[in-house]
Each structure stands twice: as C-alpha cells, then as structure tokens.
Amino acid sequence: SAMLAGCRRALPAALCRALRARAAGQGCRAVSTSWCPVGAAFDAKQQQQLRGSAASGETGLFGVPELSCPEGFQEAQDKALQESEQLVQEACSTPPGPETVMIFDQLSDGLCRVADLADFVKIAHPDFAFREAAEEACRNIGTVVEKLNTDVELCQSLRRLLADEIVTSSLDPETRRVAELFMFDFEISGIHLDEEKRKKAVNLNVRILDLCNEFLTGTHLPNKIDKHVLPEHIRYNFTAEGNYLQVAGLHADCPDDLVREAAYKIFLYPNAEQLSRLEELLASRNSLAQLVGYDTFAHRALQGTMAKNPETVRQFLEKLSDQLSKRTQKDFEMMTKMKMKLNPQNSKLMPWDHPYYSGVLRAERYNIDPGLYCPFFSLGACMEGLNSLFSQLLGISLYAEQTQRGEVWSEDVRKLAVVHETEGLLGYIYCDFFQRPDKPHQDCHFTVRGGRLRENGEYQLPVVVLMLSLPHSTRGAPTLLSPGMMENLFHEMGHAMHSMLGRTRYQHVTGTRCPTDFAEVPSILMEYFANDYRVVNQFARHYKTGQPLPKNMVSRLCESKKVCAAADMQLQVFYAALDQIYHGKHPLKKSTTEILKETQEKFYGLPYVPNTAWQLRFSHLVGYGAKYYSYLMSRAVASMVWKQCFAQDPFDRAMGERYRREMLAHGGGKEPILMVQGMLQKSPSVEDFVDALVSDLDHDFETFIMDS
Numbered sequence: 083s084a085m086l087a088g089c090r091r092a093l094p095a096a097l098c099r100a101l102r103a104r105a106a107g108q109g110c111r112a113v114s115t116s117w118c119p120v121g122a123a124f125d126a127k128q129q130q131q132l133r134g135s136a137a138s139g140e141t142g143l144f145g146v147p148e149l150s151c152p153e154g155f156q157e158a159q160d161k162a163l164q165e166s167e168q169l170v171q172e173a174c175s176t177p178p179g180p181e182t183v184m185i186f187d188q189l190s191d192g193l194c195r196v197a198d199l200a201d202f203v204k205i206a207h208p209d210f211a212f213r214e215a216a217e218e219a220c221r222n223i224g225t226v227v228e229k230l231n232t233d234v235e236l237c238q239s240l241r242r243l244l245a246d247e248i249v250t251s252s253l254d255p256e257t258r259r260v261a262e263l264f265m266f267d268f269e270i271s272g273i274h275l276d277e278e279k280r281k282k283a284v285n286l287n288v289r290i291l292d293l294c295n296e297f298l299t300g301t302h303l304p305n306k307i308d309k310h311v312l313p314e315h316i317r318y319n320f321t322a323e324g325n326y327l328q329v330a331g332l333h334a335d336c337p338d339d340l341v342r343e344a345a346y347k348i349f350l351y352p353n354a355e356q357l358s359r360l361e362e363l364l365a366s367r368n369s370l371a372q373l374v375g376y377d378t379f380a381h382r383a384l385q386g387t388m389a390k391n392p393e394t395v396r397q398f399l400e401k402l403s404d405q406l407s408k409r410t411q412k413d414f415e416m417m418t419k420m421k422m423k424l425n426p427q428n429s430k431l432m433p434w435d436h437p438y439y440s441g442v443l444r445a446e447r448y449n450i451d452p453g454l455y456c457p458f459f460s461l462g463a464c465m466e467g468l469n470s471l472f473s474q475l476l477g478i479s480l481y482a483e484q485t486q487r488g489e490v491w492s493e494d495v496r497k498l499a500v501v502h503e504t505e506g507l508l509g510y511i512y513c514d515f516f517q518r519p520d521k522p523h524q525d526c527h528f529t530v531r532g533g534r535l536r537e538n539g540e541y542q543l544p545v546v547v548l549m550l551s552l553p554h555s556t557r558g559a560p561t562l563l564s565p566g567m568m569e570n571l572f573h574e575m576g577h578a579m580h581s582m583l584g585r586t587r588y589q590h591v592t593g594t595r596c597p598t599d600f601a602e603v604p605s606i607l608m609e610y611f612a613n614d615y616r617v618v619n620q621f622a623r624h625y626k627t628g629q630p631l632p633k634n635m636v637s638r639l640c641e642s643k644k645v646c647a648a649a650d651m652q653l654q655v656f657y658a659a660l661d662q663i664y665h666g667k668h669p670l671k672k673s674t675t676e677i678l679k680e681t682q683e684k685f686y687g688l689p690y691v692p693n694t695a696w697q698l699r700f701s702h703l704v705g706y707g708a709k710y711y712s713y714l715m716s717r718a719v720a721s722m723v724w725k726q727c728f729a730q731d732p733f734d735r736a737m738g739e740r741y742r743r744e745m746l747a748h749g750g751g752k753e754p755i756l757m758v759q760g761m762l763q764k765s766p767s768v769e770d771f772v773d774a775l776v777s778d779l780d781h782d783f784e785t786f787i788m789d790s
Contacts, residue, residue: 121466123482123496124515124561141486143212144199144512144530144545150488152215155200159219162196163226174235178243180253183261186240187534187588189230190264191542194589195531197223202528202547207491208518221291228287231271232280240265256751260588263386263750270382272374279373286370293363294704300356301701304330305348316341334437339425346434350694352675357698360674367707368668380665383708387597388715388754395662395711398768402714403655403685405776409648410687416443417646433688436653440646448642455639456562458622458631461515461552464568467621468575471611475738476583477503480511492518494554500582509533509544509582515552516561523551525570527577527605532589544593546581548574560625565639569612576608577601583742584749596750598709600757602716603723604746610724613640614732637782647779651714656686658711660697665708718771719758721778726762 142149148157169189176182196219203216230236244250244261253261272283306326309317319341320327333345367379376382380392389395414431417439422429424442431439444450465480472478481499490497496513512530526549533544550571555561563571580601581593594601611617615636622631660681664670670677678697679690697703702710723745727737744760759765766774 117481117483117499117501119466120469120480120482120498121462123498124461124465141488143203143489143491145486145489146199149199152209152211155196155212155215155219158196159222162192162223165192166226166230170230170233170236173239176239178239178246178249180257182239182243183253183257183264183588184537186264187260187590188537191532191534191589193223193227197227198528198532199530202530203491205522206514206547206549208520209491212491224291225288228271228284231267232273232284234273234280237265237268237273240268256587256591256748259751259753260590263590266386270374270376270385272370274375275373283370283373286366286373290363290366290370293359293366297356297359297363298701298704300353300359301699303353304328305351305353307348312344313340316344319345332434332437334434335441337438339421339428339435342434342438343432346432347691347694350691350696350699352693352695353698357674357695360698360703363703364664364670364674365668367665378666378668380662380708383665386753387709387712388599388719388758389711392662392666392708394768395658398715398771399655399659399662399685399711401768401772402775403652403659405772406648406652406655409776409779410652413440413646413649414687417649420446431688433691436646436649436688440649444642444645447645448638450565450639450642452564452566455565455631455635457624457626459563459565459568460559460625461555461561461563463621463623463625464563464571467617468572470620471617471733472579474733475735476579476742477735478508478579478582479503483510492516494518500578507543508585509546511578511582512545512547513550514547515550516554517551521551522549525550525574527574527581527594529581529592529594532592532595533581533585534589534592535587541585542589544581544585546578546593548578550574562625569609572608572612573605576605579608580604580746580749583746585747586749586751588751591748591750593749596748597754598706599712599715600719600750600754602712603719603758606713606717606720607723607728610720610728611732613643617732641782644779644781651775651779652686654714656682657700657702658714659685660700661703661706661708661710664697664703714775715771717778718774719766721774722766722770723761725774 140150141147142151142154146154146158148154148161166189169185169192173182173185173189176185200216200219200223204213204220207213207216240261244265250258250261271287272280275283304321306323306328309322309325309327312320312327316338317327319333319336319338320329322328329345329348331345332349333341336342336345364379371377371379371382374382378392380395384391384395389398417435418429418431420439420442421431421435469480472480479501481501483497483499485495485497490512492514494516496515498511498513500508500511502508528547528549529544530547531542531545534542536542550567552561552563552567577594584591584593584596586592589595613636615633618636619630619633622636623629624631660678663677663681664674672680674697675695678695682688682690706712723741727741728734731737741761745757748757755765
C-alpha cells in the first residue's frame with residue numbers, strides 16, 4: 083500500500099538493512115513500505131492516517147476473514163475442529179518419527195489459533211455479541227482439548243514414538259522435549275486411567291473451568307451496604323444506589339482512614355456463594371491431581387517449572403520471609419509513626435493502612451509527585467525509548483503499520499511491525515493502550531497466534547496484544563504516563579519481545595509458552611531498564627520544552643521504590659504462601675478463612691480483620707493456582723541477570739545477543755533452569771534467589787547522601 087503521509091522521508095537504517103537482506107535472498111518476510119516510526123503512531127496527528135479505511139481493504143479481527151462478525155467464531159471453530167479430526171487420524175496412522183511431533187503441533191496450533199484469539203476477545207471487545215461468541219468458542223475448544231488429552235489412540239501414537247529408542251535418539255533436543263511435553267499433557271489428564279476414571283477426569287476439568295470463570299467474576303463484584311450504616315461525611319466516596327452504597331474496591335489511596343477502613347471491611351465481607359465456589363474449586367483441583375497420580379494439585383502444577391516441586395517453593399518463601407522480617411518490622415514502625423503523626427487518635431497500623439502510608443512516606447521523603455514526572459513521559463517518547471533500546475541491544479525496530487477496516491476492535495488500537503535489521507519481519511504487536519468503557523483495568527499480554535515453522539518451510543509470524551489502560555491525549559497535551567505506567571509499559575513490552583524472539587520450530591513452546599516462574603523473567607528484567615538513568619535519559623523529554631528529565635529526579639524515583647519495599651515484598655510472600663497451602667494437602671485442616679488468618683499472622687504481621695475474607699478477592703488463584711510465587715522467583719532471576727549482565731552497560735549488544743540466544747530464543751523448548759544457567763554461567767540456589775531479592779532493597783549510598 084502507499085507510503086503513509088508524514089513518513090515521506092529517508093527510510094530508517096534498520097528498514098533499509100531489512101530490505102537489502104531480502105533483496106539478497108536471505109529469506110526475510112516481505113517488508114512493507116507503509117510503516118511509520120513508532121513514536122509518531124501515538125501522536126494524535128498521525129492517528130487518523132493509521133486507521134483502516136475502505137481503500138485499505140476489509141477483513142475480520144486480526145486479519146481473520148471469518149471474524150468480521152460475531153457469528154464468524156462459530157465458523158472459525160467448526161473449521162478448526164474439522165481440521166483437528168483429520169490431524170488426529172493422521173497422527174494415529176503415521177509411523178513413529180519427527181513427523182508425529184509436527185502433526186501434534188499442527189493440531190495444537192489449529193485449536194490455539196481460535197482459543198487464544200477468543201480468550202482475548204471475550205474480555206476486551208467492546209461489542210457484547212463478540213464477547214459472548216468468543217466465550218462460547220473458548221468453552222467449546224476447551225472441552226475438545228480435554229477430550230483429546232484423554233484420547234487413548236492419539237496418546238498411543240506418541241507413546242510408540244517415545245518408546246522407540248532408536249527414533250528418540252535421532253530426534254533433536256527441541257523435538258524430543260516437545261514430544262515429552264505433549265505426553266505430560268496426556269498424563270496429567272489421566273490417560274493411564276481406565277475409561278470410567280478418564281471420563282471423571284474430563285468432567286472435573288470442565289467443572290474446574292466453569293468454577294474458575296464464576297470465581298473470577300465474583301472477585302470483581304461490588305458489595306452493597308445500607309447507606310445509613312456509614313457516617314454521612316464519607317458516603318460521597320461510594321456509588322449510591324437508592325438506599326444502598328456500592329463498594330467496588332479497597333480505596334487504598336484515599337487519605338481518610340475511615341473511608342479505607344469502611345471499604346476494606348465492606349468489600350472483603352464474606353459472600354457465601356463465592357466461598358462455596360472457592361471451596362469447590364480447591365477440592366476439585368485436588369481430586370483431579372490425585373486422580374491422575376499426584377499427591378496434591380501443587381505437585382501437578384509445579385512439574386516442569388524452575389522450582390520443580392512445592393517443597394522448594396516452601397523453602398524459598400520461608401527463607402525469604404526470615405531475611406525480610408527485621409526490615410519489614412522497621413517498615414511497619416515507620417508507617418505507624420506516620421499514622422500517629424497524621425491521626426493521633428488511632429495509631430494502630432491495620433491492613434488498610436499499608437498501601438496508603440507507604441505511599442505517604444515515599445512522597446514525603448523523595449518528593450515524587452507523579453505530576454512532576456508525567457510531562458517527561460509522553461507515550462510517543464516512551465515508545466521511541468523502547469525502540470531505541472531494542473535497536474541497540476537486539477537490532478530490532480518497531481514500526482506502525484496501517485490496519486485494514488475490521489482488523490481492530492477499537493479505532494485507537496495501533497498495529498506495530500517488529501523488524502530485525504537482517505532477519506526482517508519477526509511478527510506483530512497490537513497495542514490496545516487506551517481506556518474505554520467496560521475495558522478491564524489490567525495491564526496484560528495476550529498471545530493471539532504463536533510462531534512456528536510451517537509445513538511449507540515458511541515461518542508463521544507470532545501475533546500478540548498488549549493491553550494497558552492509559553488516558554487519552556487532550557487538545558493541549560499528548561498521552562502522558564506516570565512513572566508507574568511507564569514501568570508497566572516496559573514490563574508488558576518485555577513479554578512481547580519474548581513472544582517475537584522465542585522463534586521455536588513448534589508453536590507448543592513458542593515465546594511465552596513456558597513455565598510460569600520463567601515467563602515473568604523477561605518482563606521484570608525490562609523494569610530494571612526502565613529504572614536506569616542511562617536508558618531513561620535517551621527518551622524522557624518534557625513534551626513542551628524538550629528539556630531532559632534531570633538525573634536526580636530519576637535517582638529519587640528509584641530510591642523511593644525502596645521505601646517500605648520489604649513490607650511490600652512480605653505481603654507478596656504471604657499471598658504466595660496462602661496459595662501454596664490452599665493447593666497443598668486436602669482435605670484442608672481448617673476453613674479457607676481460618677487458614678488466611680493463620681498465614682497472615684505467620685507471613686505478614688498485620689492483624690487479620692474479623693468478618694473479612696480477602697481470599698474471595700484473590701483473582702490470581704484462577705490463572706496462577708499454586709504458582710503465585712512465580713512473580714518473586716522471576717524477579718530474583720531478573721535481578722541476577724541485570725546485575726551480572728546489564729548493570730555495567732544497558733546497551734551492550736554482545737550481552738543483548740547472548741540474552742536472546744540463551745533465554746529468549748528457546749521459548750519453552752528448553753528447561754527453564756538450563757536457560758538461566760546458560761545466561762548466568764552458574765546454577766542458582768534457593769539462597770541465591772533470596773539474596774538477589776533482599777539486596778535489591780538496599781539503598782543507593784550516592785543518592786542517599788545527595789538527598790540528605
């Protein structure tokens with residue numbers, strides 16, 4: 083298509099190199115000349131020209147023709163299921179060899195291309211009809227997958243391959259690992275059981291899926307209370323509904339202690355239905371794990387992870403808690419003093435005080451009012467900063483590409499092409515960055531299509547979505563990010579780069595399709611780059627004056643994050659420990675609320691509040707069941723990689739290439755601990771993980787002296 087207006091200038095160097103590489107026959111994908119620089123894509127003047135028009139052609143969501151209307155999900159689903167039936171027959175009749183693994187991966191890819199896309203659409207599309215159709219497609223594909231995972235004949239074709247020593251010894255390591263991962267999926271679904279028990283496993287999986295959806299919905303529902311119960315002067319903080327007030331969150335940032343206390347007690351008041359859902363979910367997960375041969379659901383969930391088993395996770399959390407305890411106590415003492423200063427009548431520190439007073443301490447000590455920083459972090463500047471970093475570290479550039487009409491679900495979604503200087507087009511990132519009614523307020527990365535080597539020798543390009551909740555630009559100013567928003571953007575872009583560079587032969591292990599406790603490493607590592615002055619100085623400019631962000635402001639911001647950071651980390655340890663106990667030995671010795679109370683006392687320190695049930699709002703129990711510790715373990719690895727490999731020079735190209743080669747390139751096609759060993763040149767112990775996290779809490783002496 084024609085070159086976009088506003089981009090009629092010399093092609094950027096990386097694009098020229100990609101075009102030359104293609105001309106020289108280096109096998110790159112076709113390169114579009116309708117790309118424009120990434121920063122300009124988020125400039126209001128450019129946005130109109132990047133929207134789909136009739137001239138650019140019409141298509142469906144993500145360029146899938148069937149998805150131009152909600153009914154298309156049924157068509158896409160039927161097509162995928164038809165293809166899957168043919169592939170199952172092919173797998174069962176193919177002699178043992180690498181072709182068997184390729185057919186299995188084709189089967190997985192066909193189903194995932196519908197299910198993954200639907201997974202995103204069901205929560206993010208503004209049209210209810212699309213969301214409903216996507217939800218139905220997810221459920222139907224999920225049911226088929228559970229049935230395939232208990233298909234004895236299909237499993238036998240894989241078992242014949244893995245039992246043939248001559249054939250398996252001839253497989254390359256990635257193919258062998260993928261074959262073993264597919265077999266693991268069969269085993270955890272109970273393939274070895276008799277027919278009656280296999281049916282029970284399928285039914286349990288379907289029931290667990292339903293319970294997860296119901297529980298997740300319940301975690302966000304507001305609680306109502308008669309407005310006369312609350313003092314009149316605080317009622318305006320909550321949404322009125324007749325004689326009732328709706329409490330939809332914890333109001334953690336509200337300066338009024340009474341508002342936070344009321345919100346905490348009302349929002350976390352136990353709901354009998356939600357409690358019943360949680361109990362059934364935990365019991366069903368345990369039943370399924372035991373049915374297929376595991377002691378607990380945690381043992382089943384942790385197979386293949388960095389941690390490997392619940393015992394290692396428990397050891398990690400207990401050692402970390404021990405190392406944090408004195409620092410946490412000091413943090414709580416500082417918060418208590420601040421509360422006494424601001425509210426002398428009621429100085430006892432309570433759980434609803436922690437987020438608020440830690441924020442007050444940060445702001446008071448380091449003067450980090452977000453309003454001072456936002457003018458330096460326009461969205462366009464931040465995107466150019468990411469582009470510059472990726473270009474220097476990895477030889478990768480981001481370009482905005484015009485979309486076709488019907489390709490995106492909201493007109494402010496931007497499509498970015500990810501281009502390597504010699505390898506050409508690597509994939510696409512759809513940026514759904516802006517707030518809109520009914521859009522979930524969560525920052526996340528979705529794989530819409532995984533990369534893989536197709537049967538015809540072409541590489542199927544990965545497609546992902548990054549979803550944020552940023553404010554729109556105004557007439558007088560572009561979209562301005564707070565420091566937290568900027569860090570989140572870097573975090574999510576870390577996931578996207580993992581998806582783009584995890585260019586595996588098989589989509590089953592592409593990009594972020596790897597164990598959870600490794601999947602967060604590339605994204606958390608990007609937070610370290612976002613907090614380094616050398617990186618920030620490349621792009622942070624005042625949107626009006628062009629003035630760079632002063633170094634001492636970046637230093638203060640980084641140091642402010644260490645204020646009460648031990649207490650913040652202790653809270654994460656508490657959540658992770660609770661998750662482990664809930665998914666440990668069943669039947670549980672006590673109620674989920676009594677377990678919450680005990681675990682809070684042991685791993686957190688602030689008192690449990692009677693008649694509250696925080697666990698009923700713990701939405702991560704759905705997607706991170708028995709794996710909530712992953713955030714902490716991934717942060718430990720990211721910290722070690724940063725300090726050892728990038729702290730000296732965040733733009734070191736040789737180190738960037740090593741990072742790609744050792745950690746990003748394999749997706750989930752290699753054991754996670756082996757990837758970490760390759761990068762760090764050593765095998766880290768639990769003590770190393772703990773030390774890395776605790777050392778991050780130490781204040782930078784130079785900044786401390788300067789601010790003093």
